[in-house]
Structure formats: structure tokens, C-alpha cells
Amino acid sequence: MENEPIAKSYEPKEVEQKWYRYWEENGLFKPAAQSDRSPYCIVIPPPNVTGTLHMGHALNNTLQDILCRYKKMAGDNVLWQPGTDHAGIATQNVVERDLAAQGTDRHAVGREKFIDLVWEWRKKYGGLIINQLRRLGCCCDWSRERFTMDEGLSRAVKEVFVRLHEEGLIYRGDYIINWCPRCHTALADLEVEHQDQESHLYHIRYLFEDGSGYLIVATTRPETLLGDTAVAVNPKDERYTHLKDTRVLLPVLKKPIPIIFDRYVDMEFGTGALKITPAHDPNDFEIGNQHNLERIKVIDDDGVMNELAGPYQGMDRFECREKIIKDLEAEGLLEKIEPYQNAVGHCYRCKTMIEPILSKQWFVKTAPLAEAAADAVRSGKTRIYPSNWEAVYFDWMDNIKDWCISRQIWWGHRIPAWYCDTCGEITVAKTTPSQCGHCSGHDLHQETDVLDTWFSSALWPFSTLGWPDETPELKTFYPTSALITGFDILFFWVARMMMMGIHFMGDVPFRDVYIHALVRDAEGKKMSKSKGNVIDPLVVMDEFGTDAFRFTLAALAAQGRDIKLSEERILGYRHFVNKIWNAARFAFMNLDDEELPGSETVSSTLADRWILTRIGQVSGIVAQALEDYQFNEAAGLCYQFVWHEFCDWYLEMAKQDLYGEDQARKHATRRTMREALAASLKLLHPFMPFVTEEIWQRLPGADGSIMSAHFPNPTEFPNDEEALRNMALVMGIITGIRNIRGEMNLPPSKNVKAVIDTANSGDAQRLQKNQKHIMTLAKAEELDIGVGLQKPEASATSVFEESTIHVVLKGLIDFEEEKQRIRKSMAKIEKDLKTSEKKLSNPDFLDKAPDHIVAEVREKAETLSAKRDKLEQTLSVLEKIDE
RNA sequence: AGGCACGUAGCUCAGGGGGAGAGCACUACCCUGACACGGUAGGGGUCAAGGGUUCAAAUCCCUUCGUGCCUACCA
Structure with a gap:
């Protein structure tokens, strides 16, 4: 053999880097600019620039890579569009932490300088996760990498903002929003995480103004009473009907406030x-509007009580709660305190308790957008897999609320709106206006708020392809083919892309949405740094190799179930x-190198015909499984085929021909072996890109990268039913x-003699043809095959279909043991x-x-009873010997 | 409070109306010239419980129990 012997075990380390560089340098990740092949496009869910690769990313991107590599091999023109998002709050937090470490803060640094610092930070560390995706083997077209703060994407953001504003779908106004006192910004409803917690229900006496007694109000947030402007009761509540037109005195502040009647109040x-408290609770805000109540803000942006909080001014909101309870108790106004469990909102970025606060913010009116987005799924223009997520999607779309898009931070797309100091009106424009659009005044200043990061992510499927320009990429690849993501951002991202895509492109952003599971630890717990149960994908790749890791993820990625x-x-x-x-x-x-496929024709062996037929079948099933996002099925079948069919049976049988003297047959076997190996590599390539490329490149006659090889197609392989049947017989024997x-x-080490008594001469012939295989693989030194052969003395028996197998065990057999064995086998058959x-x-x-x-069952019963009869006969023979 | 999943071998899970499956772990025998990161064989399950539909239920329906998750402004 000319080939240098290769290492005894696979060493992933050098191999992975080498081939990734090779693929990238040879432009194998790029789609063709012009192509008549069908386009296939996936946009990556952009990871945060602040992020590092975790298990969720690893799974998400492995699945995308599998699809892209498969589609590429199947002949599509594939674009996997990569990039990152600017993660407004998260990134700002990181840089602010750096500043704090240096004893300064962003206000001291100033807005412009601060933004420069963030860009610097991103330049330095922002590429981290991108390189980790390379490590994972992702075949993204890096030449097209995008960032949500890029010039092009920023242009798309402005375009969308201005157009939505013109259409009346963006407005500004005073509403209760979720305020994070630590991040100092408003958050969208979605960005608030509700956590159940043990708290208290405080029952507080509100004295009637006329001194005739009191009424009791229950609340979990006594500190907000300082901002109360009414007490509401249900108009049907007979306990309170007599209180019409009376007022109560606000505890502590002794301010009279009205009793109002509103059906919203639950009497129970x-x-x-x-x-x-209209300024600090969303429901109270609504009720306040209906009753024209004053809105009194008593908590400021730091979560500290303000000047309207009277004696509590300057206290933190939690401190104030303690104090006010003490004061109420001292005044005899505290009726009782009950333990109580409720859900309280926390900031999804920093876990600080959210403060609902009245504030002026920008909103997207979502209802009309959501309706179209829901319809697109209802009509099947976009399909969600697994389909049970559709219900979740509809539920959200049907109950959607307006989206607060303004954030009081600096890192992000600054809202393209200008306020006129002369007339107070707002001018919204794509470029800095030279004068006010209302009074033509020149004293304009731009809105300081920036947009929610998800606002720009919502445009991702078309902004990355060049919109608002009409680029060839946009024309070719929009709508994209599939979106692969976790359910945790179904609302945040998928739903919003649907809304924006349909509105601005007139078509859905993707044909398919595949929602994959969460990766959990071996106990099924969510991985989190605080729990200390995270498995770092990079460590795993170091230890086991990227291919093994990717294959594990794919093999475990069953639809609808989390991965442990x-x-x-x-x-x-x-x-x-x-x-x-x-x-x-x-x-x-x-x-060796001379043996190229198709160079000679020799009648092939049963094993050859069998393995080629199986490859055809297997590749068809694998392809279909991938089309259906059944990653575990595809991976599982590859595993079972390669290991238990190709290695365990084909290669073992091939050995006899390869080591034999028949040159023609030797040659034919080599050819088939090469073909079967090549096909196996191609089947495996989407899952295991590195090891398959490494082997492929050493394969005699292989041309170029395996990435450009075509995926095995069932039509290229024989469909030899007879070979399948005969092989099953040989394997059974x-x-x-x-x-x-x-x-x-x-x-x-002990060779045996075996006798096969077949039911017909056809089977006998088929087995005789493969006599050598049977002898070698079963370790039999003698083998008699024929119809009506007698059971030899001192032999053990088993039955396969219609053939009876006797193995001579002269001097070795323990009759008692053999009888046991047969009885056990018969019991199973009887059952x-x-x-x-x-x-029947x-x-x-x-x-x-x-x-x-019915026919199946009948046939089965016949086979079973024949089998039983044969074993029974054997048993009686053994029992006679015993006597 | 609603909604959605899920309870199948010791473990992790496939399957989803017509004979209970895989991987790992376990047991026995083997370093046979690709691989001990290997080979061959084997043991192991009232498919959570109860009821219903059906010729036929692990599979469909209902109830109960258990476990997760998501949504939600009941103070």
C-alpha cells in the first residue's frame, strides 16, 4: 500500500483549524452571485456583541450549519447571513462597569466620548463570539457579516421609524411604563421577568373626612399611597354604596381624596x-384616566421618594415602605398584615425590581401589524415547527399591547426626532432637519432617547440583505428559507420580524420557523452561572472534538423536548x-490511487449489492428527516447505518474478499468499499464537517472539498430487493x-461445526454461495448446508425463519444447559x-x-408454530439422550 | 388564574392504533491482522394510575397523581 498509515485514533485539534481555514480561504461559504440553483437562506439569530458562546448558541448554530451544509450539498445556492446585534443595555452596562472601575461614569465622560468608548470596546471584544462560531464550524458567509449599528442597518432603522411615524404607527405619549431604576431606562413589557415571591398584604385604614370612621384598603405597596388620588370600590358592592360623594383622608399626608366607583374593582x-395611584400602577392609571384623577409621581428615576412624598423624601422605596408601616402602626391606622404571594417584575438585564412609572415614551402601535403577522401563519405562508408553537404565537399576537421602543440610554440608534424650542412641535426625519417642520424655526434639538435593540433586530432579515436599497441579494434571498431559534425569543424577535417584514417587504421574512429546545444540564436544570452547572461548549470542543459535540447536539435534538x-x-x-x-x-x-470508481466491471457480491442498496435507502430517509427538521432521526440513522451496517457487516464481509486471491473480486470490493465510504462521509458531513473533510481529502480520487460534493441521492443507487432479502437470511444464520x-x-478461539437444514433448495443455494462468509463470521470450521439434513449428535439448535441451525458441540455441550436454552426460546415463541x-x-x-x-398475523402464526415444532423435536431428542 | 409539554429498561430518551426500541450503564466470553474509543452474545420494562372508544391502545379521549415550562395588571 502506497498510503502513509494514518493515526490509530482521530485527533481533532489540528484538523479542525486546518479545514476551517481552507473552506474560508477557498470561498466555500459564499453563495454564487448569479445562479439558477434554488436559493436557500438562513439569517443567523444575531448574538449579542457582549456574548460568549454558550450551549444555546452551540445548539442553535449547529442546527443551522447542518441545514446549510446539507442544502449546499443537495445543490442549493446557500447564504447563511451572519452578524451580531448591539445589545443596547447589556453593552452599555459592560462599558459603564469599566468606567466605574476607573472611578468615573458616563455622565462625567459625556455622551459622544462614551459612544466612542463603546465602539472601541466592540472593536476589541466584539469579535469573540464570531470566532467561537468559527470554532464550531459554522459555514456563515463572513464576508457579509453585519452589525445592527452598521451604517447600512442604521439607515434601515431610520427609514422604518420615519415611515411608521408617517403612517401613525409610531407615537409619543405619557403612559405607565416599566422603569428599571438601576439601568435608568424604560423597558418593554416583554423585558420584564415576573417572579413569584413571598410578600405581605397590608390592610390600612383610610379615615373618613368627616371623622365618622374608616374604610380598610389592602395593598402590597404601602409606599405608593403617598401618590394615591382616590379609593375605588365596585358600584355593586353594597358595603360601600352609602359612601357616594364622600371622601377619605390619605393616611400620613392627611390629604382628602374621593371615593370613586368602578366596575374594575374585585369585590371578593x-x-x-x-x-x-395613577402614576405608579398601570391599572390605576387606566382608572385614573376614566375618572380624571390627578397623577402624582412620588418615586423618582432612582427609585427614591421625591419631594411629593413629604416626610419620606430622599428615602429609597424599600426603606420608605418600612418606615411608613411603622408610622401607620403608630397612628393606629394599620389594621393587619397578611402573608401574601405575588409576582413582581424584575429587569431582564440586571434583575432589579421594576418600578411602574408614569413617563413620556415612544411607542409602536402594534395591533395592525400583529394582525397581518398572525394571518401569515394562519394561512401557512410561514410555518412554525413544531406546530404547537403556533398556538403560543397566536395567543401573543392576539393579545398584543403597544410596544415601548424608547430607551433612556446612549448606546443605540438615536431616535430621529427633533424638538422645536420655538413651537414645541416634533419633526421626524431621516436626516438632521435644518428647520422645524411646523414653524420653520431653527432652534431644534434631537431626542436623546435611543431605540430598543429589538427594533433594529426586527429588520434583520431584510436590513442585512441591503434594504432599503433593492439589492440583488434581497431579490434572491428574501423571503429567507428558514429561521432556527429558541422559543425564548419567539415574541421578542420572531414575532417582531414577522410584523416588520410583512409591513415593509410585503412578504413574510421566512418560510419556516423551527423552534428548538433548551439545553439543560444532566439533571434537567436550566444552565446558569449562578447555579454553577454550565457546561462550556469551548471546553467540550477541546476535550471531545467539535464533531463529537455537534453530533451529540443533533442526536439529542428531538422536536419539542429539552436536551439534557x-x-x-x-x-x-x-x-x-x-x-x-x-x-x-x-x-x-x-x-490505492489507481483504483478510481467505474474503472472496471465485475459481477458484484451480495454484500456489495446490499450495502449500495442500503445507502440509497438511508440517504433518502436522512434527507427527508433534515427537510422536516428531524435532526435526531437523521443523526440516529446515520449512526446506526455507519456503525452497525457498514462497519459491522459490510467491512467484515469485505475483508474476506480483500484478503482473498480472486483479483477481480478484490477489485470490485475495493470499488464498492470506496463508494460506500465516500457516501457515508457525505451523509455525515453536515453533522461532522471536520473529520469527514479530513478523511475525504485522503480518499483516492476525491476531488475538492467534501462541502462541494453532492449529497447521496437514492436514484444513484441500486434498489436491489433480492440482495436485501438474501442478506437478511445470511445475517440471520x-x-x-x-x-x-x-x-x-x-x-x-474454539471452532465449531454447523449444519443448516433449510426448507427449500433455493435457500440452500443462497446460503452456499455465502458459505465462506458464514464460516468466517460465525467461526465455523465446517459447514453443511442442505435440505433435510439430520440433526447431528450432541448439538445445539436454533431456528431462523424456515431454516434450522445445528451447532455440533461434541464434548462441549451440557445437555441440561441446552435444554434450558431451548425451553426459554420456546417460551418466548409460545407467548x-x-x-x-x-x-385469529x-x-x-x-x-x-x-x-x-390479517394476512400478516396469519403468516406470523405459521412461522412461529413451525419454529416451535422444530424446537420441540430437538427437545425430545435431547430428552431421550438424557435417559 | 389560564395555557402548553412531559411521566416508556438502572440512567438519558426515540416511537405514537396492529408483535415493546436505541444509546449509555450492567453481565459473560474475547487484545481475531481498522478500531479495547473495539468485537460477540446476554439480562432488564403492568409504556405513571384509573376509566372510556376500538376487532385491536404504550399510542386516541376523559379523570387523577406527579414533573417542568410559558403567559397574566387582581390590589
């Missing part, structure tokens, strides 16, 4: 009396990578002999036979079950 809850990842599992698939490596190693030891060997504890016979004796079954089922 607490005392049926609800304090109304453990290192043992990954180790198992590393063994698989090694198995492939060694199969290739074996092949290379038996191949071999397994039967091995079975006896195993159960009788015969070491492989199966009983269920079959029961069915049921007239309803014969009457109502489909014909092919």
Missing part, C-alpha cells in the same frame, strides 16, 4: 376597596467519530450460530404465538381488520 379581593446534556453522552459520540476514523483507516489500507456460541459460552392465535380466533378481527394485517 381583600376588603373590596382599592387605592388608586451530559459529558457521558458526548463521550459516546466521540467513540463514534473514532469508529468512522478507523473504518476509513481500514479502507485506506486496502485502497450467522447470528443464530453466534447466539448458540454465546449462550453455550464458547470462546471465539407470541398465543397473541397471534387469539387474534376472534371473528371480529377477521371481519374488521384490514386484509393485509
Whole structure:
């Protein structure tokens, strides 16, 4: 053999870097500019620039890479569009932390300088996650990498903002929003995480103004009473009807406030009396509007009580709560305190408790956009897989509320709106206006707020392709083919892309949405830094190799179920990578460069015809599974085929021909082996890009990268039903002999003599043709095959279909043990036979079950009873010997 | 409070109306000239419980129990 021997086990480290560079340098990740192949496009869910690769990314991007590589091999013109998003709050937080460490803050630095610092930071660290995606093997077209703060994407943002504003779908106004006192910004409803917590329900007495007594109000937030402007009761509540037109005195501040009647109040809850704080509670805000109540803000942007909080001014909101309870108690106004459990909102970025605060913000009117987005899924223009997520999507779309898009931070797209100091009106424009659009005044200043990061992410599927310009990419690849993402951003991102895509492009942003599972630890817990149960994908790749890691993720990615990842599992698939490596190693030891496919025609062996037929079948199923996003099915089938069919059976049989003297057959076997190996590599390539490329490049006659090879297609392989049947027979006989060997504890070193008594001469011939294979694989030194052969003395018996297998065990056999073995086997058969016979004796079954089922059961019963009879005969022979 | 999943071998999970499956772990025998990260064979399950539909239920329906997750402004 000319080939240098390759290493005994696969070493991923050098290999991975080498081939990634090769692919990138050879432009294999780029789509063709002009192509008549069908376009296939995935836009990456842009990771945060602040991020580092975690398990969620690893799974998400592995699945995308599998699809892109598969589609590329299947002949599509593939674009995987990569990039990152600017993660407004998160990134600002990171840079602010740096400043704090230097003893300064962004206000001291100033807005412009601060933004420069953020850009600097992003230049330095922003590429981290991108390189980690490379490490994972992702075939993104990096020449097209985008960033949501890029000039082009910023232009798209402005265009969208201005147009939505013109259409009346963006407005500005005073509403209760979620305020994070630590991040100092408004948040969208979605960005608030509700956590159940143990708290208290305080029952507080509000004295009647006329001194005639009091009414009790229950609240979880006593500190907000300072901003109360009414107490509301249900108009149907008879306990309170007499209180019409009376007023109560606000505790502490002793300010009179009205009692109002509103159906919103639940009579069953607490005392049926609800304090109304329009400036600090969304429901109270609504009620306040209906009753024209004053809105009194008592908490400032830092979560500290302000000047309207009277004696509590300057106290933190939690401190104030303690103090006010003490004061109420001292005044005899505290009726009681009950333990109570409620859900309180926290900032999704910093986990600080959210303060609902009245504030002037910018909003997107979502209802009209949402309707179209929901319809697109209802009509099947976009399909969501697995489909049970559709209900979740509809539920959200149907109950959507307006989206607060302004953020009081500096890092982000500054809202393109200018205020006129002369007339106070707002001018919205794509470029800085020279004069006010209303009074033509020149004293304009721009809005200081920036837009929510998700506002720019919502445009991702078309902004990355060049919109608002009409680029060729946009024309070719929009709508994109598939979006692969986790359910955690179904609302944040997917829903908003749907709304914006349909509105601005007139078509959905993607045909398919595939929602994958969450990666959890081996106990099924969510991985989190604070729990300390994170598995770092980079460490895993170092330890087990990227291919093993990717294959594990794919094999575990069953639809609708979370992935519990453990290192043992990954180790198992590393063994698989090694198995492939060694199969290739074996092949290379038996191949040389001169043998190119199709160079000669020789009648092929059963094993050859069988393996090629199986490849055809398997590749069809794998392709279909990938089309259906059944990653686990595809991976599982590849695993079982390569290991248990190609390696366990084909290569073992091939050895006899490769080591034999028949040159023609040797040659034919080499050719088939090469072809089967090449096809296996191609099947595996989407899952395991590195090891397959490494082997491919050493494969005699392989041309170029495996990335450009075409995925095996069933039509290119024989569909030889006869080979499948015959192979099943040969395998069954071999397994039967091995079975006896195993159960009788015969070491492989002991050769045996076997007799196969077949039911017909056809089977006998088929087996005789493969006699050498059977002898070698079953370790039999003598093998008689024929019809009506007698059971030899001192032999063990088993039955495969219509053939009876006797293994001569002269001097080795323990009759008692053999009888046990046969009885056990018969018991199993009896059990199966009983269920079959029961069915067949049921007239309803014969009457109502489909014909092919009845025929199947009948045939099975016959086979089973024949099998039982043969074993029974054997048993009686053994029992005679015993006597 | 609503909604959605899920309870199948010791573990992790496929399957989804017609004979209970895989991987890992386990047991026995083997370093056979690709691979001990390997080979061959084997043990192991009332498919959570109860009821219903059906000729036929692990699979469809209902109830119960258990476990997750998501949504929500009941103070």
C-alpha cells in the first residue's frame, strides 16, 4: 500500500483549524452571485456583541450549519447571513462597569466620548463570539457579516421609524411604563421577568373626612399611597354604596381624596376597596384616566421618594415602605398584615425590581401589524415547527399591547426626532432637519432617547440583505428559507420580524420557523452561572472534538423536548467519530490511487449489492428527516447505518474478499468499499464537517472539498430487493450460530461445526454461495448446508425463519444447559404465538381488520408454530439422550 | 388564574392504533491482522394510575397523581 498509515485514533485539534481555514480561504461559504440553483437562506439569530458562546448558541448554530451544509450539498445556492446585534443595555452596562472601575461614569465622560468608548470596546471584544462560531464550524458567509449599528442597518432603522411615524404607527405619549431604576431606562413589557415571591398584604385604614370612621384598603405597596388620588370600590358592592360623594383622608399626608366607583374593582379581593395611584400602577392609571384623577409621581428615576412624598423624601422605596408601616402602626391606622404571594417584575438585564412609572415614551402601535403577522401563519405562508408553537404565537399576537421602543440610554440608534424650542412641535426625519417642520424655526434639538435593540433586530432579515436599497441579494434571498431559534425569543424577535417584514417587504421574512429546545444540564436544570452547572461548549470542543459535540447536539435534538446534556453522552459520540476514523483507516489500507470508481466491471457480491442498496435507502430517509427538521432521526440513522451496517457487516464481509486471491473480486470490493465510504462521509458531513473533510481529502480520487460534493441521492443507487432479502437470511444464520456460541459460552478461539437444514433448495443455494462468509463470521470450521439434513449428535439448535441451525458441540455441550436454552426460546415463541392465535380466533378481527394485517398475523402464526415444532423435536431428542 | 409539554429498561430518551426500541450503564466470553474509543452474545420494562372508544391502545379521549415550562395588571 502506497498510503502513509494514518493515526490509530482521530485527533481533532489540528484538523479542525486546518479545514476551517481552507473552506474560508477557498470561498466555500459564499453563495454564487448569479445562479439558477434554488436559493436557500438562513439569517443567523444575531448574538449579542457582549456574548460568549454558550450551549444555546452551540445548539442553535449547529442546527443551522447542518441545514446549510446539507442544502449546499443537495445543490442549493446557500447564504447563511451572519452578524451580531448591539445589545443596547447589556453593552452599555459592560462599558459603564469599566468606567466605574476607573472611578468615573458616563455622565462625567459625556455622551459622544462614551459612544466612542463603546465602539472601541466592540472593536476589541466584539469579535469573540464570531470566532467561537468559527470554532464550531459554522459555514456563515463572513464576508457579509453585519452589525445592527452598521451604517447600512442604521439607515434601515431610520427609514422604518420615519415611515411608521408617517403612517401613525409610531407615537409619543405619557403612559405607565416599566422603569428599571438601576439601568435608568424604560423597558418593554416583554423585558420584564415576573417572579413569584413571598410578600405581605397590608390592610390600612383610610379615615373618613368627616371623622365618622374608616374604610380598610389592602395593598402590597404601602409606599405608593403617598401618590394615591382616590379609593375605588365596585358600584355593586353594597358595603360601600352609602359612601357616594364622600371622601377619605390619605393616611400620613392627611390629604382628602374621593371615593370613586368602578366596575374594575374585585369585590371578593381583600376588603373590596382599592387605592388608586395613577402614576405608579398601570391599572390605576387606566382608572385614573376614566375618572380624571390627578397623577402624582412620588418615586423618582432612582427609585427614591421625591419631594411629593413629604416626610419620606430622599428615602429609597424599600426603606420608605418600612418606615411608613411603622408610622401607620403608630397612628393606629394599620389594621393587619397578611402573608401574601405575588409576582413582581424584575429587569431582564440586571434583575432589579421594576418600578411602574408614569413617563413620556415612544411607542409602536402594534395591533395592525400583529394582525397581518398572525394571518401569515394562519394561512401557512410561514410555518412554525413544531406546530404547537403556533398556538403560543397566536395567543401573543392576539393579545398584543403597544410596544415601548424608547430607551433612556446612549448606546443605540438615536431616535430621529427633533424638538422645536420655538413651537414645541416634533419633526421626524431621516436626516438632521435644518428647520422645524411646523414653524420653520431653527432652534431644534434631537431626542436623546435611543431605540430598543429589538427594533433594529426586527429588520434583520431584510436590513442585512441591503434594504432599503433593492439589492440583488434581497431579490434572491428574501423571503429567507428558514429561521432556527429558541422559543425564548419567539415574541421578542420572531414575532417582531414577522410584523416588520410583512409591513415593509410585503412578504413574510421566512418560510419556516423551527423552534428548538433548551439545553439543560444532566439533571434537567436550566444552565446558569449562578447555579454553577454550565457546561462550556469551548471546553467540550477541546476535550471531545467539535464533531463529537455537534453530533451529540443533533442526536439529542428531538422536536419539542429539552436536551439534557451530559459529558457521558458526548463521550459516546466521540467513540463514534473514532469508529468512522478507523473504518476509513481500514479502507485506506486496502485502497490505492489507481483504483478510481467505474474503472472496471465485475459481477458484484451480495454484500456489495446490499450495502449500495442500503445507502440509497438511508440517504433518502436522512434527507427527508433534515427537510422536516428531524435532526435526531437523521443523526440516529446515520449512526446506526455507519456503525452497525457498514462497519459491522459490510467491512467484515469485505475483508474476506480483500484478503482473498480472486483479483477481480478484490477489485470490485475495493470499488464498492470506496463508494460506500465516500457516501457515508457525505451523509455525515453536515453533522461532522471536520473529520469527514479530513478523511475525504485522503480518499483516492476525491476531488475538492467534501462541502462541494453532492449529497447521496437514492436514484444513484441500486434498489436491489433480492440482495436485501438474501442478506437478511445470511445475517440471520450467522447470528443464530453466534447466539448458540454465546449462550453455550464458547470462546471465539474454539471452532465449531454447523449444519443448516433449510426448507427449500433455493435457500440452500443462497446460503452456499455465502458459505465462506458464514464460516468466517460465525467461526465455523465446517459447514453443511442442505435440505433435510439430520440433526447431528450432541448439538445445539436454533431456528431462523424456515431454516434450522445445528451447532455440533461434541464434548462441549451440557445437555441440561441446552435444554434450558431451548425451553426459554420456546417460551418466548409460545407467548407470541398465543397473541397471534387469539387474534385469529376472534371473528371480529377477521371481519374488521384490514386484509393485509390479517394476512400478516396469519403468516406470523405459521412461522412461529413451525419454529416451535422444530424446537420441540430437538427437545425430545435431547430428552431421550438424557435417559 | 389560564395555557402548553412531559411521566416508556438502572440512567438519558426515540416511537405514537396492529408483535415493546436505541444509546449509555450492567453481565459473560474475547487484545481475531481498522478500531479495547473495539468485537460477540446476554439480562432488564403492568409504556405513571384509573376509566372510556376500538376487532385491536404504550399510542386516541376523559379523570387523577406527579414533573417542568410559558403567559397574566387582581390590589
